[in-house]
Amino acid sequence: MKRGKLMRLTITRAARVAVASALLAAGLSAVSAQPASAADSCLGWMGNRENGDGSGIIKEGTWNLKTGPYSTCDNAYVVHGGAKMWWMCMHNNIYGVHWVYGRMEGTNKKGWISYDNFASIDSSDDNHDGEITLAWC
Structure with missing residues (x-):
């Protein structure tokens, strides 16, 4: 049992390191919310994968x-704390805010949510291809 917990922490930590590394590599940093502008494009954003690796x-x-x-984008669905989202892909918007596109477990509800709204993450090889791939939209 203890070994399983250590592995879970290792996977979670690896996912956080991967996301942080990707953000740093892209030269982006988190900033506070900005006022809406014409640059806030809410159209045409759909995940390009049925299921990526990872959930939260x-x-x-x-x-x-x-x-x-x-x-500033329209609301698609309301979700509540404790619900699980299966990740499809991620994106950093023009303000440097990290967003995740995914599907809520047990439903067909798909949409975008800020990475800051996750209590925990689990990066695992969901499709069993031998690789953990955090896909970008």
């Missing part, structure tokens, strides 16, 4: 899945 548990509270990777 939504943190406590009530959150909106969005139609695109901006807080």
